[in-house]
Amino acid sequence: MKVLIVEDKENYLELLKDILDSEGIENIGVLRGKDAVEKIKRERFSAIISDLFLPDIDGFKILEEVKKRYPELPVIIITAFSSIERAVEAIKKGAYDFIPKPFEPEHLILKLKKAVETYNLKISKEAYEDKFENIEIIGESELLKKALEKLESVALTDSSVLLLGESGTGKELFAKKLHFLSKRRDFPFLSINCASIPEKLLETELFGYERGAFTGAYKTKRGKLEIAHQGTVFLDEIGDLPIELQPKLLKVLEEKSFERVGGTDKISVDVRFVFATNKNLREEVKKGNFREDLFFRISVFPIEIPPLREREGDIPLLVEHFIKKIGAKINKRVEGISPDALKLLKEYEWRGNIRELQNTIERAIIVSDGKLINKKDIFLYREDPELDFSGPLSDVLERVERFKIADAIKKFGDKKKAAEYLGINYKTLQSKISKYKIES
Ligand SMILES: Nc1ncnc2c1ncn2[C@@H]1O[C@H](COP(=O)(O)OP(=O)(O)OP(=O)(O)O)[C@@H](O)[C@H]1O
Ligand SMILES: [Mg+2]
Numbered sequence: 001m002k003v004l005i006v007e008d009k010e011n012y013l014e015l016l017k018d019i020l021d022s023e024g025i026e027n028i029g030v031l032r033g034k035d036a037v038e039k040i041k042r043e044r045f046s047a048i049i050s051d052l053f054l055p056d057i058d059g060f061k062i063l064e065e066v067k068k069r070y071p072e073l074p075v076i077i078i079t080a081f082s083s084i085e086r087a088v089e090a091i092k093k094g095a096y097d098f099i100p101k102p103f104e105p106e107h108l109i110l111k112l113k114k115a116v117e118t119y120n121l122k123i124s125k126e127a128y129e130d131k132f133e134n135i136e137i138i139g140e141s142e143l144l145k146k147a148l149e150k151l152e153s154v155a156l157t158d159s160s161v162l163l164l165g166e167s168g169t170g171k172e173l174f175a176k177k178l179h180f181l182s183k184r185r186d187f188p189f190l191s192i193n194c195a196s197i198p199e200k201l202l203e204t205e206l207f208g209y210e211r212g213a214f215t216g217a218y219k220t221k222r223g224k225l226e227i228a229h230q231g232t233v234f235l236d237e238i239g240d241l242p243i244e245l246q247p248k249l250l251k252v253l254e255e256k257s258f259e260r261v262g263g264t265d266k267i268s269v270d271v272r273f274v275f276a277t278n279k280n281l282r283e284e285v286k287k288g289n290f291r292e293d294l295f296f297r298i299s300v301f302p303i304e305i306p307p308l309r310e311r312e313g314d315i316p317l318l319v320e321h322f323i324k325k326i327g328a329k330i331n332k333r334v335e336g337i338s339p340d341a342l343k344l345l346k347e348y349e350w351r352g353n354i355r356e357l358q359n360t361i362e363r364a365i366i367v368s369d370g371k372l373i374n375k376k377d378i379f380l381y382r383e384d385p386e387l388d389f390s391g392p393l394s395d396v397l398e399r400v401e402r403f404k405i406a407d408a409i410k411k412f413g414d415k416k417k418a419a420e421y422l423g424i425n426y427k428t429l430q431s432k433i434s435k436y437k438i439e440s
Pocket of ligand 1: 136137138139165166167168169170171172173174278321354355358
């Protein structure tokens with residue numbers, strides 16, 4: 001339990017701190033409303049005790065900030081008898097309770113303990129619900145189940161995990177699930193995409209910076225590693241981590257400490273790392289883009305998430321799940337999907353994996369005008385650079401023919417079967433293969 005106390009009169013603040021200290025309750029005191037808001041943004045508290053009248057920003061503003069970030073976090077208002085009306089107003093705005101001055105220390109402690117107890121119950125219930133409702137990983141295929149079992153087996157340890165899988169296979173979802181299955185679930189889960197942030201910014205995002213570290217750094221800023229203390233950090237697209245930052249990350253993994261940019265103080269952190277990539281890291285090591293020592297360090301526990309085309313058995317379950325979920329989100333209900341539409345989905349390649357399936361279902365729900373999603377509601381982007389529909393019809397038809405044949409050969413790996421599938425005889429197929437210079 002950690003309590004934030006906001007009180008502008010120094011001796012009164014000391015008194016409140018003493019009361020909590022004597023009960024062994026960890027607490028932090030601040031004299032200004034602004035400092036309180038800063039603390040709330042950066043640290044986690046079990047409760048806040050606040051005065052209503054503060055010289056800079058008042059208790060209402062603090063209350064507002066708390067409600068925005070942690071709607072359930074209890075705020076106990078301390079106020080003089082003369083301003084009870086304002087205290088009542090604070091309660092209407094979401095304060096937990098108020099205590100008129102003067103009060104008995106036991107009265108405050110009792111109220112505080114009760115508030116924190118209620119709060120803890122609520123947040124553990126939330127985490128519980130998250131685990132079973134929000135972080136739902138749908139699928140019953142053997143491949144997916146194996147990946148999930150691996151995830152569960154490592155969840156309670158502090159071991160780093162490397163999630164491997166094509167785009168849209170659910171790497172982020174797995175990372176969150178891991179966090180919620182771990183003993184860290186009541187602490188932060190922070191994710192950083194190493195590919196989408198410029199190098200300099202990525203460095204300060206991760207490690208933070210000291211005041212004066214560079215032009216514009218007029219205030220010390222904590223990095224995500226620091227903020228995630230006791231929680232989980234998800235480093236997405238780790239294969240794109242700039243080579244210059246790799247030794248720094250390696251050091252964090254080995255020593256569990258780092259320095260802020262421009263700083264010399266060692267900052268120790270306790271975080272669990274989850275990495276993800278859709279790149280072949282071994283290849284990146286060979287190409288000199290990824291340090292080998294870091295590669296070994298992060299790949300202690302790899303989990304491969306299979307692409308959707310290798311688990312088409314999961315498609316009906318996923319479709320059903322998305323119909324419900326998206327239907328609720330956009331407030332348009334459909335009851336299900338027609339068999340031929342489902343067949344179409346099962347045969348498709350899903351290069352964008354589950355994300356693409358989800359988008360396809362969303363579009364289908366939006367355009368559908370009946371109880372079921374029908375074939376006509378489904379739009380699939382069979383994108384292929386060779387499939388260019390411009391120019392005279394004869395050229396386009398040839399492109400389509402070439403594409404279809406190359407695709408069939410790739411799919412079956414056997415020309416006889418491909419010919420059968422395409423409905424042409426073997427000789428015709430042979431001649432077309434040489435005409436279009438298709439390599440097998
Ligand atoms: N098994 C699953 N059950 C339900 N939803 C899933 C499942 N797998 C993925 N999703 C959903 O599909 C979408 C894509 O998943 P996610 O963002 O985790 O993929 P990713 O592997 O991180 O993709 P990228 O490499 O493109 O970042 C998300 O909306 C996610 O909730
Ligand atoms: Mg992702």
